[in-house]
Amino acid sequence: MVLTQNNNADTTVIRIENLCKSYSLQGTDGKSIVNQVLFDINMTVYQGEFVAIMGHSGSGKSTLMNILGCLDIPTSGSYWLSGKNISTLTENELARIRNQSIGFVFQGFNLLKRMTALDNVAVPLLYAGINRSQSRKQALALLCRTGLEKFAMHQPNQLSGGQQQRVAISRALVNHPPLILADEPTGNLDTQTSKEIMLLFEQLNREQGITIVLVTHEDDIASYARRLIRLKDGCVIYDDKNTITGDH
Amino acid sequence: MNLTTILSEAFRALRQNRLRTGLTMLGMIIGVAAVVLMLSIGQGARTKINETIAAMGSNLFLVVPGATSSGGFSFGSGSVRTLTINDAYAIADLTSIAATSPVTTGTVQLNYASKNWSTIITGTTPDYFVVGNWKMESGTTFTESDLRSAARVAVLGSVTAKNLFGEEDPIGKTIRITNRPFQVVGVLMAKGQSLTGRDQDDNVYIPITTSERQITGNQFPGSIRYMLVQGKSADDMDIAEIEITQLLRQRHRIQQGKDNDFTVRNLTAIADVATDAAKIMSIVLGAIASVSLMVGGIGIMNIMLVSVTERTREIGIRMALGANQRAILTQFLLEAIMICVLGGSIGLLLGITGAWIVSQVADMLIVITFGMIGLAFLFSSAVGVFFGFYPARKASSLKPVDALRYE
Numbered sequence: 001m002v003l004t005q006n007n008n009a010d011t012t013v014i015r016i017e018n019l020c021k022s023y024s025l026q027g028t029d030g031k032s033i034v035n036q037v038l039f040d041i042n043m044t045v046y047q048g049e050f051v052a053i054m055g056h057s058g059s060g061k062s063t064l065m066n067i068l069g070c071l072d073i074p075t076s077g078s079y080w081l082s083g084k085n086i087s088t089l090t091e092n093e094l095a096r097i098r099n100q101s102i103g104f105v106f107q108g109f110n111l112l113k114r115m116t117a118l119d120n121v122a123v124p125l126l127y128a129g130i131n132r133s134q135s136r137k138q139a140l141a142l143l144c145r146t147g148l149e150k151f152a153m154h155q156p157n158q159l160s161g162g163q164q165q166r167v168a169i170s171r172a173l174v175n176h177p178p179l180i181l182a183d184e185p186t187g188n189l190d191t192q193t194s195k196e197i198m199l200l201f202e203q204l205n206r207e208q209g210i211t212i213v214l215v216t217h218e219d220d221i222a223s224y225a226r227r228l229i230r231l232k233d234g235c236v237i238y239d240d241k242n243t244i245t246g247d248h
Numbered sequence: 249m250n251l252t253t254i255l256s257e258a259f260r261a262l263r264q265n266r267l268r269t270g271l272t273m274l275g276m277i278i279g280v281a282a283v284v285l286m287l288s289i290g291q292g293a294r295t296k297i298n299e300t301i302a303a304m305g306s307n308l309f310l311v312v313p314g315a316t317s318s319g320g321f322s323f324g325s326g327s328v329r330t331l332t333i334n335d336a337y338a339i340a341d342l343t344s345i346a347a348t349s350p351v352t353t354g355t356v357q358l359n360y361a362s363k364n365w366s367t368i369i370t371g372t373t374p375d376y377f378v379v380g381n382w383k384m385e386s387g388t389t390f391t392e393s394d395l396r397s398a399a400r401v402a403v404l405g406s407v408t409a410k411n412l413f414g415e416e417d418p419i420g421k422t423i424r425i426t427n428r429p430f431q432v433v434g435v436l437m438a439k440g441q442s443l444t445g446r447d448q449d450d451n452v453y454i455p456i457t458t459s460e461r462q463i464t465g466n467q468f469p470g471s472i473r474y475m476l477v478q479g480k481s482a483d484d485m486d487i488a489e490i491e492i493t494q495l496l497r498q499r500h501r502i503q504q505g506k507d508n509d510f511t512v513r514n515l516t517a518i519a520d521v522a523t524d525a526a527k528i529m530s531i532v533l534g535a536i537a538s539v540s541l542m543v544g545g546i547g548i549m550n551i552m553l554v555s556v557t558e559r560t561r562e563i564g565i566r567m568a569l570g571a572n573q574r575a576i577l578t579q580f581l582l583e584a585i586m587i588c589v590l591g592g593s594i595g596l597l598l599g600i601t602g603a604w605i606v607s608q609v610a611d612m613l614i615v616i617t618f619g620m621i622g623l624a625f626l627f628s629s630a631v632g633v634f635f636g637f638y639p640a641r642k643a644s645s646l647k648p649v650d651a652l653r654y655e
Contacts, residue, residue, distance in 0.1 A: 071568060072649040092572045098648075099570020110565045110652070114264050126253050127570035171569070 011047035012083070013179050013211045014068060018042065019077030021063055037063045039234045041077070045213060047178065050205045052214045052225035060234040061215045062183065068213060069102055069181045070094045082178060099127050103172025107184035109164040111156040117143065117167045118152040124175045142170040146200070162193035169200060173210075180204070182214045186221055198224040254575065258582040265555075269587060272551045275544030276591025276631070277598060280624050282537035284599025287620050289606065290530020292613040297526045301519040303439045303448075305381035307346070307479040308516060309492065311339075313471075314509040330509045332470040333456065335499055339477055340375075342495060344488040346480045349376035350472040352456060354464035359424040360412045367408050369425065369452050371459025377403075377436075379478045385409075387419040387434030390455050398457040402430040405451035406438040428462060430454065485514060544591070545631040552584050552639035563643050564651030577644035584636020585629055592628030596621060 022036035037060045045051055055061040066072040067079065070086060079086045082101055089097065104110075111120045118139050125135030143149050146166045156164055165185060172180055182201065186194035202224050204210050216222050230238035262269045313330045336350035352371040357364055370376075377389045390401045402423065409418050409432075418432045439448045454463070456472070479488040492512050500509055556563070563576055600616055607614040 066649045069568070071652065072647070092574070095567065095570055095572035095575075098568060104568050106652075110561075110568070112562060112565060115260075123566070124569045126257075127566075127572075127575060129250060131250065132253055132256070175570075 012044055013047050013049075013081070014043070014045040014213070015080040016041055016043050017078050019067070019074045019079060021060075021067060021072070022075045037234050038067075038074075041234075041236055043229065043236065043239065045211060047211055048205070048209045049227055050202070050212045050214070050225045051227045051229060052216055052222035053229045053231060054216060054219075054222050055231035056217065058233075059231040061231050064231065065181060065183050065213075065215050069104060070097050095127075099124055100175055101177050101179060103169075103175070103177040103180040105165070105168050105172050105180065105182040105185045107187035109156070109161070109168045109188070111164055111167060111171075113157070114155060116153050116155055117148060117159065120156070120167055121171045121174055124171060128175055139170070139174060142174050143167070146170045160193075161189050162196060165189060165193075165197055166200070169197070169204075173204070178211055180210055180212045182212065184215055184217075186216070186218070194221065251578075254578050254582055255586075258579055258586055261559075261579075261583055262586060268551060268555075272548055273587050273591035273594070275547040276541075276588050276628060277544075277595040279537070279541030279544035279631075280592045280595025280628055281599040281602060282540045283534065283627065284596055284616070284620060284624050285602045285606070286533035286537040287530065287623075288599070288603040288614045288616045289612065290526070290533045291615040291617065291620070292607075294523070294526040294530060295615045296613045297522050300440070300442065301523065303381060304442065304515065304519065305379050305476070305478065306516070307482050307485060307488075308379065308514075309477040309479065309485075309489065310474060310513045310515055311477055311492065311496075312474045312511050312513070314507070314511055330500060331472050331475060331496075333472055334470065335496060336373075336472065336475045338495060338499060339475070339492055342488070342491050344480055344484050344491050346478045347375040347379050348475055348477045349373050349379050350456060350475040351376065352459050352464055353473050354459075356426050356452070356463060358408070358412055358452060359427075360418075360421065363412055365408060365411045367405075367450050367452055369454065369459065369463060371454055371456040371464065373456055376453070376476065379476045382439070383437040385435040385437045386417070387432070389434055390453075395455045395457055398455060398461055400428060400430045400458060400462070401433045401454065403434040403436060403453040404432055405436050405449040405453075407447060407449040408452055409435045411450075425452065425454070426463060482516065485516060489514060541627065541631060545588075545635040548584055548587055548632065549635035549639060552580065552636055553642070555583075556580065556639045556643040559643075560646065560651050560654040563646055564648055564654060567646075567648040568652060573644040576646075577640045580640035580643045581633065581636050584640065585632035588628045588632030588636075589625070592625055595628070596624050599624070 019038060019041040020036065021038040022034050024032045024034045027033045041064065053061050053064065063072070067074050068081075070081070073087065081097065084097070086094070086097070098104075111117075112123065118136060121139035121142055122132070122135040125138055126132065130138070140149065140152060143152050146169060148163060148166055148170065151159055151163060151167075156167070159167065165188075169185075180201075185201075186197055189197060198221060201212055201214070205212050212225075214222070214225055222228055228238065228240045229236060311331065331350070333350050336348045339345055340348040349372050354369050354371075355366065356369040357366050373395055374389050374391055376382075382389075385406060387403075389403055390399065393399075394401050402425065404412070404418060412418070412423065413421070418435055421432050422429045423432055424430070436449070436453075442448050460469070477488075477492060479485050489512055493508065496510055496512075497508065502508065566576065603614040603616060606612060
């Protein structure tokens, strides 16, 4: 086993039981139409895992990702993140969880416009209540680690896609969250840059033991992960548990 | 996120869209400038009227002889000389009365050296200057003993003194009033126009005894043109009026049911009307200006709503990074307040400048008080909170997942 801390089965990061998600839409005739997206999902992710969730578009993987990221709430079922039952938390507590426990990496990078790379990385620290100069210092340290210190004062539109995604990864890491959620992180990148980004994820997972959950529809991207979950029509159709969980 | 950080975030957001911020602010600038300008003009008018009223003296009654008529033909007020100096002294003894001053008037020619000047002569008692709230420019008023001895002493109004003496000091000099020598003992401080627009400073005052015996003469000895009566307190003016009326009726032996042969007029009541008019004027001016402030506020709300929609994705990103609803609400609210307070400050400066220009060009009295400045600030931040709250609330109540998905 590479990671010693994973030998302890109690270090569960994500536990989902019987999770369902449905949206109700107002139809043209005034009746509401219920559209169920996720059906009875069960999964457990332990600390230090690198999980890829795969599925075609419409399989519900993005909805699952939003729920995992506490951006959306499940219709039924339960979700424990680092032992906390998410469904009982208030909006403020959810905001705090997003700030402290989760780092987001998006397909479209989602950097704030007209703000330097440095300030973008510092945003989560500001919401954590750290003052501006201190958070800039910490943000710069992270940009150095991802090799972007030269671009600290550049605005997103002055950076390449790969550089922007690296800024976004720095931002996701800045509060030292135990979990990184990456939603199609290479979707807007060319093959070479995608490879670099995936190697960065792999390195973070291996060297720092950060749990990474990745959504993708590309097999070669998913191959960087050490566990694969496939979704189809809102159900888990495959969960490859021969990696870390299989050892227990 | 602490307040200073949110403040600088809000400031950054405003700076990112300078033109829009500037235009939104313009509504606020114009609104506050208009309010400050209108309030200062209104306040100026009120101050001017209050000064005039204060100069007139407080708690005053004017008692004039009544009208007489002969064969159905009225001769008008003061056509009979029913009031006497002794009436005045009797009224002065009433408990509700502070002082009285009987007055006779006439028009005379004054001479000093080669200059001469025609003016109104007022024969009165030293109390006149107390009752009328006169202040001395130089010298003193005449005294009770001057009154008793019918001394030839005179007090000049400032306009009269200027016309007769120019730059020369009039005190102790001898002037001739209808060819009789009088010594000038004092010059009054200028008062300006009365409420009715009469120049109060072109006048010469001498003891009433001297006037009656030596200058104006009198076909009815002891009678006076009018008297000024000062009540002791503003609250007892009604009682004082009744007391004066009763006393005079008694002294004049007027039977029950017969009309008075005099009229008692409460000058304070007249002043109150003028004050009320000025007050109403400043309220109306302020109200009109407030409308522009209101329109400015609606402009801010409009822009903030557009801004929230435009920045939905930014809000989503911020929420994903850990911004709670309060942080988003505060940020957008602060942006609105910042526009208002900044616009309010500029508007305040503009309003003060405008008021200064008006005071120079139109020669009007303009009064700017700290209260007004405070009010402008308070009002503009209140507008910011009021019109900024709804858009900010809208921004903060967005669901993170919806906001992030927004294109």
